[in-house]
Amino acid sequence: MRMKMNIVCRDELARITSIDKRLTPNIFFISTQHIMHPEFADFILESNIVSSNNIEIVLEEKEDEIECPLVTPLGFPEAEFKNHKLTVADRRKYKGNGDTLVILPYGRQIFENPSLFVDKILSIRRRIGWEKLFYIPGIGSPMSYALLAYMGIDFFDSLNAIVAARRGELLFPIGSYSINELEEIPCSCPACRASKTFSFQDILQHNYYMIYQELKLVRNAIRLGKIRELVEQRVRVKPHLISILRFFDRKGFKEIEKYVPLVKSNSFLVLTEDSFNRVEVKRFQQRVIDRYIKPRNPSILLLLPCSYRKPYSFSPSHRRFNSILQQLDNRYILHEVIVTSPIGVVPRELELVYPVANYDIPVTGVWSDDEEKMIQGLLKKYLEKNRYKDVVLYLPEELRRITSEVIRNPIIVGSKENLTSKKTLDKLLEVLKDLTEKYNYVSYDERRLEDMRSFLSYQFGKEIADVLIRKSTIKGRYPNLRIISNGKQIGMLTGERGFVSLTLEGAERLASTGRYYVEIDRDFKLKGSVFAPGVISADQDIRIGDEVCIMQDDKLCAVGVAKMPGEDMVLYQHGEAVNVRHRI
Ligand SMILES: [Zn+2]
Structure with missing residues (x-):
């Protein structure tokens, strides 16, 4: 048998x-x-x-x-x-x-x-x-x-x-x-x-x-x-x-990369030096360098340290940093980027993404040679692609030394003091006040839209981000943000998932790009999930956790989350390929 x-x-x-x-x-x-x-x-x-x-x-x-x-x-x-x-x-x-x-x-x-x-x-x-x-x-x-x-x-x-x-x-x-x-x-x-x-x-x-x-x-x-x-x-x-x-x-x-989900709620534990080689870390770094584009309006880069509690924004130290930024009239001219190990360079908009939102690493404040090289390499590449007029370092001593070696004329705030002390924070406020006033005013709404565009560039790539964000505004309270266009919801970023989930309207836009598609057999009656035997073709770049549009006879029929890599959807004889969220 x-x-x-x-x-x-x-x-x-x-x-x-x-x-x-x-x-x-x-x-x-x-x-x-x-x-x-x-x-x-x-x-x-x-x-x-x-x-x-x-x-x-x-x-x-x-x-x-x-x-x-x-x-x-x-x-x-x-x-x-x-x-x-x-x-x-x-x-x-x-x-x-x-x-x-x-x-x-x-x-x-x-x-x-x-x-x-x-x-x-x-x-x-x-x-x-x-x-x-x-x-x-x-x-x-x-x-x-x-x-x-x-x-x-x-x-x-x-x-x-x-x-x-x-x-x-x-x-x-x-x-x-x-x-x-x-x-x-x-x-x-x-x-x-x-x-x-x-x-x-x-x-x-x-x-x-x-x-x-x-x-x-x-x-x-x-x-x-x-x-x-x-x-x-x-x-x-x-x-x-x-x-x-x-x-x-x-x-x-x-091979491993193909099967590591993009979205996961587990803690990401950094246990040994081998954790640094995990797909989650390497893929995040790659995507920040290859796909991500910074919001267009900020001219000042503010480099900050990570925090023990994640997402960073909800930690006591980042709450203090934020209370300083809130006192600035032109705060949205600033772009916050967190420097951290083992993940590297994390733009603030991406703090909800796995594994940034849930990693746990033993903190000693001492950086190994490998970590130093990693941070410097990533920061260099990041700055070649994403330009700023000014760079402010608000970092612990060791990180300040590591980062300032690859940044031209950084503005350094805080010497040996504790970065969350009132004295140092006041100094930061003073420096940022002078600096931000030099630049044109950036509004909250403009910036929110740009932040979402940057987030989408990480999730889907720049071209699709532009299509999804077209003629849209952002509503809702962070970390749950809705993309609205012509009174209709395109998608929603949720703090829990750390990814944008699309509506059918959003999926129409995604489908128009010809990417992230899963084509199902014309005889396949779509009820619950899409199963692998019903899939005719699929975008090979699809990974577990990606948003995908399900097409039948060249028409959009549903939107959902990929449960297997695009390649396997076509090859496999069984198994759930897509978990459907909405269908027409
Ligand atoms: Zn025994």
């Missing part, structure tokens, strides 16, 4: 799929004459057949097979695996289906070489896509399940648990320990509680409990949208795993 799988949920490249009610990521528990699989096993690997109650995956095809003997590592009784073979299903026969299992037979050997391992996984995925189930025999332990699932691997097996037990090693997510070196057993699983002698069988049972427990932890992390955080914690136990993550971040950036 062939497997029928459904993707239940996704977190970046990791996903939970359901195969006849059993979930992946999962473990194939090896079962032989001498080694029993645990009773909680969902999948049992026996000879070359994986069985799971009423489903059976035959890992063998007569034609074009790649034979794969399960490796028999040192100290492992060879006899038990004598007839143990895995073979790869014939790809030509199953092409185009989402329900085959792809196996990388020699994964265990190349796992030892992080760069090669990452290359191999990426090259296979680039060929077969990211939908199919993927199994690498012989690798995986509680330390690496999170990382492997993060790389889109769906199945592991129990080989390492058995090998470790043979060596007398207890597996834990934080490492493996020989039974002889443990004065106390740091585990309360049924096997450890019951055992006095810690025989091979006892240790094996412990290892089974451990791998199963970690597996469930990994699946929960995927459900909660926190797989990346778990990965960064788990890889810390082995430099080898850190290498794999770093190679994957670098070489697989394009």
Whole structure:
């Protein structure tokens, strides 16, 4: 019987799929004459057949097979695996289906070489896509399940648990320990509680409990949208795993980027230096440089530090800064930009966007060389594209030094004092008063519209921003702002989502640009969501969380939020493609 799988949920490249009610990521528990699989096993690997109650995956095809003997590592009784073979299903026969299992037979050997391992996984995925189930025999332990699932691997097996037990090693997510070196057993699983002698069988049972427990932890992390955080914690136990993550971040950036949502309500935790390489950070920086354009009317740039509480505007320090700006007659001539790590340069209008609105980083006030280079590089590029007549720095000492190296003739306010003290704030007020009076007056309404245009340039690009904002005014109270044109609402920025949601009127405008479109089959009756099989074509730039216009017979029929990348909407055989907000 062939497997029928459904993707239940996704977190970046990791996903939970359901195969006849059993979930992946999962473990194939090896079962032989001498080694029993645990009773909680969902999948049992026996000879070359994986069985799971009423489903059976035959890992063998007569034609074009790649034979794969399960490796028999040192100290492992060879006899038990004598007839143990895995073979790869014939790809030509199953092409185009989402329900085959792809196996990388020699994964265990190349796992030892992080760069090669990452290359191999990426090259296979680039060929077969990211939908199919993927199994690498012989690798995986509680330390690496999170990382492997993060790389889109769906199945592991129990080989390492058995090998470790043979060596007398207890597996834990934080490492493996020989039974002889443990004065106390740091585990309360049924096997450890019951055992006095810690025989091979006892240790094996412990290892089974451990791998199963970690597996469930990994699946929960995927459900909660926190797989990346778990990965960064788990890889810390082995430099080898850190290498794999770093190679994957670098070489697989394009692939990961496709699956990282633009909108997310989770906190974005900066835990390690690897957090700096996360797609969310890099993509935000890229979009600020490539897409974003500053509001046209301000002539003065005011650089400010970030705050612990997000969004910045709602923090005590930024409230104080704001109370100063409110005293200026011409405050809208100023453009506030926040300088922060790891995100870089954040124009005030973008403070509601994920991950700016929800990142959490340990603050020490000390900047590493990498952070210094990052800030300077971004600021330089930002200022090449976005011009100001004057630049005012209101920053802590260290940041002031870093930024002033790349800004010509900055006006510096505050020396070593606390930036929220009355004395320093008064000085800021004095400087800004003189400076802002030199420039033509900018009104609140003009500026609000320009700020929205800048926001939209980040979300959609400059051309679409101009179309959406045409003949419009902005109503509402920050952070919830409505774009109104001819008495009709075009869209709304909400603080909660940190993105502009479009109405049908807004979608008409978006559709006129020929971008962010999802074309559905003319026979598809649109009721609730749009599902992938109904999609004929879609803009390849669409990412999860993007606003999209749904077209049928060249006419707009609905607007909604993308639930998968545009590319997959066309390729996938199942799954929700667009969550519809309004339809005609
Ligand atoms: Zn135990």
